[in-house]
Amino acid sequence: MANHTQIAVIGGGLVGKATAVAAANAGFSTLHVAPEAPVDRRTSALMGPSVDYMTDAGLIGDPETLGVALTRIRIIDATKRLLRAPETVFSASEFGYRAFGWNFANARLGESFSQAGLVNKNLALRAATLKSARRVDGNWHLELDDGDTLTVDLLVGADGKGSSVRKAAGIAVKERKFDQAALVCDLELGRGLDGESVEFHYPNGPFTLVPAGGNRANLVWIDRLDTLEDARSEPGRFVSTLNEKSRHLFGAIEVASPNFVFPLSVLSVDVAGKDAAVLVGESAHAFPPIGAQGLNLGLRDVASLNACLKAANPGSYGWADAVARSYGVARRTDLMRTGAFVDGLFTSLLSPHIPAQALRSVGLWGLKTFPMLRKHAISFGMGK
Incomplete structure (x- = not known):
C-alpha cells in the first residue's frame, strides 16, 4: 500500500502533539493530522x-524557562454557608x-x-481534518478534507469532546x-502571588488565581453562565467583581488580556481503546478545571500509550489491536478514579444539601489536620 502509515494521530491540541511525538519516538511511522488553529491563549498548571x-520525552527543556513554579496551594471557603470548611x-x-x-502558557x-x-x-x-x-x-x-486518502494500522483520536475517531470506532x-x-x-495584581495558587470556593464554583510571573495571574472563574456574561458585559463592572471575588487580598486588579468563556461538562467513555483505535485527552475524558x-x-x-507502543511488536499480525x-x-x-474525584469535588461544592456540604467540610478539615491524609491527597492530585 503506497499511501500507508503505521499510526495516524488526529487532533492538533497539546495532547495530540505530544502523542504524535511519542509515537514517532517509539519508532513508528506517524502522521499527525491537524488543521490550522488559532493560538491557544489559555494556561495549564502541570x-x-x-x-x-x-x-x-524531549517535549520541553528546563521548565523554569517556560513556566512559573507553583510552590503553595491555598484553598479559601467563601461560601458563607453554615457548614464552612x-x-x-x-x-x-x-x-x-x-x-x-x-x-505554563x-x-x-x-x-x-x-x-x-x-x-x-x-x-x-x-494540515487537514479527518473527513471519514x-x-x-x-x-x-482514512479520507481527509484535502482530498487525500490513506490507510493506517493504529488510529489515535486526540480530537476533543466531539471526537470523530471515537464515533468511527463505535x-x-x-x-x-x-x-x-x-x-x-x-490579570495584573497589585500584589503578586509569589508562587501561590489561590482557590476561593463559592457556591457556584471556584474562583482561582494561578501565578504567572511577577504580579501577573491567570484567572479561572467557574460560575453560572449568566453570572459570567453579566459580570463581563461592562469593563468597570468586571473589575469591580474581580476585586470582590478575590476579597481585595491582592490590591487593585487590572485586566491584562481578553477574557473567554467555555461551557463545562463531564465526559467519559466505556473504554479508551479497541479495534486498533485509541483515545487520548478530551476524546476520552473531560471535566471542570478543578x-x-x-x-x-x-x-x-x-x-501510557507510549509504554504500550514500546512493548508492541509491529512485525506481528494484529499488533495495533493488541x-x-x-x-x-x-x-x-x-x-475512573480521577473522573470520580473531580466530579465529586465539583458537585459537593455546588450541592445545596446539608449532608454533602458537611462531608466536604469534614474532608477539608481532615486535609488541614492530618499529615498522612494531606500527603495522600497531594500524591493523588499530582497523579502518583
Missing part, C-alpha cells in the same frame, strides 16, 4: 510527574518538593512540542453538561 514526562494551605516544601508543578508549550516533532524523521504533519474513517480488513481507511460516551461555565483571562487534572490526565494518557486493548486496560482505573 504537576511534577507531567513535567518530568515532558522533559524525559477551614482555610487550607499546602506548601511544596512540606512534602519534600521544590514545587508542586509549573504553570499553552502557546509556549505548543511551540516547544512542535519543535520536538520537527527533528523526528518518523513524523509527518498534515472506516476499518476494512485490519486497516483503517466507542460509547457519556456526557453531562453543567449550568456553569469557566471564564479565563490574565484540581489541575485535565491536561495532567491527558499527558498520563500519552505516557496495543489498543492493552492501552484500554491500562487507562481504565486512572480514568
Whole structure:
C-alpha cells in the first residue's frame, strides 16, 4: 500500500502533539493530522510527574524557562454557608518538593512540542481534518478534507469532546453538561502571588488565581453562565467583581488580556481503546478545571500509550489491536478514579444539601489536620 502509515494521530491540541511525538519516538511511522488553529491563549498548571514526562520525552527543556513554579496551594471557603470548611494551605516544601508543578502558557508549550516533532524523521504533519474513517480488513481507511486518502494500522483520536475517531470506532460516551461555565483571562495584581495558587470556593464554583510571573495571574472563574456574561458585559463592572471575588487580598486588579468563556461538562467513555483505535485527552475524558487534572490526565494518557507502543511488536499480525486493548486496560482505573474525584469535588461544592456540604467540610478539615491524609491527597492530585 503506497499511501500507508503505521499510526495516524488526529487532533492538533497539546495532547495530540505530544502523542504524535511519542509515537514517532517509539519508532513508528506517524502522521499527525491537524488543521490550522488559532493560538491557544489559555494556561495549564502541570504537576511534577507531567513535567518530568515532558522533559524525559524531549517535549520541553528546563521548565523554569517556560513556566512559573507553583510552590503553595491555598484553598479559601467563601461560601458563607453554615457548614464552612477551614482555610487550607499546602506548601511544596512540606512534602519534600521544590514545587508542586509549573504553570505554563499553552502557546509556549505548543511551540516547544512542535519543535520536538520537527527533528523526528518518523513524523509527518498534515494540515487537514479527518473527513471519514472506516476499518476494512485490519486497516483503517482514512479520507481527509484535502482530498487525500490513506490507510493506517493504529488510529489515535486526540480530537476533543466531539471526537470523530471515537464515533468511527463505535466507542460509547457519556456526557453531562453543567449550568456553569469557566471564564479565563490574565490579570495584573497589585500584589503578586509569589508562587501561590489561590482557590476561593463559592457556591457556584471556584474562583482561582494561578501565578504567572511577577504580579501577573491567570484567572479561572467557574460560575453560572449568566453570572459570567453579566459580570463581563461592562469593563468597570468586571473589575469591580474581580476585586470582590478575590476579597481585595491582592490590591487593585487590572485586566491584562481578553477574557473567554467555555461551557463545562463531564465526559467519559466505556473504554479508551479497541479495534486498533485509541483515545487520548478530551476524546476520552473531560471535566471542570478543578484540581489541575485535565491536561495532567491527558499527558498520563500519552505516557501510557507510549509504554504500550514500546512493548508492541509491529512485525506481528494484529499488533495495533493488541496495543489498543492493552492501552484500554491500562487507562481504565486512572480514568475512573480521577473522573470520580473531580466530579465529586465539583458537585459537593455546588450541592445545596446539608449532608454533602458537611462531608466536604469534614474532608477539608481532615486535609488541614492530618499529615498522612494531606500527603495522600497531594500524591493523588499530582497523579502518583
